[in-house]
Amino acid sequence: MACRHDTEVFLPEVEKVAEGEVLVDSASQAASNTFLPVYERVEGFYLLNEGNMGSNKSTLDYYDFSAGQYIRNIYGNANPHVPKELGDVGNDLAIYGGRLYAVINCSNKIEVMNSQTAERIGQVDIPNCRYIRFSGRYAYVTSYTGPVVISDEYKQRGYVARIDTATLQVVDTCVVGFQPDGLEIADGKIYVANSGGYRLGNYEHTLSVVDLQSFRELRRIPVSPNLHHVRLDNHGQLWVSSRGDYFAVPAKLYCIAVSTEEVTDSVDVAVSDFWLDGDSLYFYGTAWSYVSMDDEITYGIINVKTHQIVSRGFITDGTVIKKPYGIAVNPLTKDIYLTDAKNYVNPGTLYCFDPAGKKKWSVRTGDIPAHIAFRGIPKKNNRYH
DSSP: OOOOTTSOOOOOEEEEOSOOOOEEOOTTOOOOOTTSOOEEEEEEEEEEEOOOTTSOOBEEEEEETTTTEEEEOHHHHHOTTOSSOSBSOEEEEEEETTEEEEEETTTTEEEEEETTTOOEEEEEEOTTEEEEEEETTEEEEEEOOSOSOOOTTOOOOOEEEEEETTTTEEEEEEEOSSSEEEEEEETTEEEEEEOOTTSTTSOOOEEEEEETTTTEEEEEEEOOSSEEEEEEOTTSEEEEEEOOOSSSSOOEEEEEETTTTEEEEEEOOOOSEEEEETTEEEEEEEEEETTTTEEEEEEEEEETTTTEEEESOSOOSOOOOSSEEEEEEOTTTOOEEEEEOTTSSSEEEEEEEOTTSOEEEEEEEEESEEEEEEEEEEOTTSTTO
């Protein structure tokens, strides 16, 4: 067994939080958006805790639906031979082809695990990596490329890396804008949200369009400053969140038609993160302003077909979340999962709300709980099978 004397070891902890349930498909299951598989059965989900930058405290938890058990810190127990824990700042999490991919930002790697056991298969080294998507045999990952330096004169543009999922090798890169964050794949193209997040006062404001076959940037779509997430719905629309500039330009959500690659609409809400389920876009926003020097927290649901806000708050029982930091919706039950990062240095909390917004249960997590990936059996003939 490898020595871990210089690394804090996180021991697994099991907590019963609910009655066990078997989640299988029913005739009433709504179609999922194209980013997520349509499931025959959902067995559980992984939650990636980011951990504070520089603390090397990113951890992985798992919730088992059949047992109603939440298991903290599963990585170290599943991988006793690995000399270090998961790493520094877990930034994204996804399951594809029977593998679990954890993007560990400041450790400059993608950790690849067996999606059933969380046992380590290997890693892909990518500097300052951010978000991940998949198409065919490849994974695509955004990279800030350069070091963490805040400067409006930052010179190093970012790129998208193409990774062969069979060999776990980076086979190509495509240079895009400064500090690229979220990305989405649609109609043979990759759409990349350039943030320019290190360039205070000089943010990026475009979505890069990358041809999937040639793997070269074709053009830029002007949107708004400091873009973050981008996801595709079932109507050929990309939903793109902008953080704004924290001064004069407010945070906003934008809709872009894939067919024309033009902004067709915007919704005046601050969106820190969102989850698409059928025609419903669930979001929360924590909008910081250098004018008021404070955060304003909002929640809501947007109908992506009509572009209308259908709910200004999906929590209906008075539960107070101090710092919302992650969101997911169960594809079968439509339960809503929301994480609370609290003060960002101590363990957070995961809340489960029923579709009516009433709390079902809550549980302690690791530090800065953020990213959820459901594990189950996808239906055949969908792109994540």
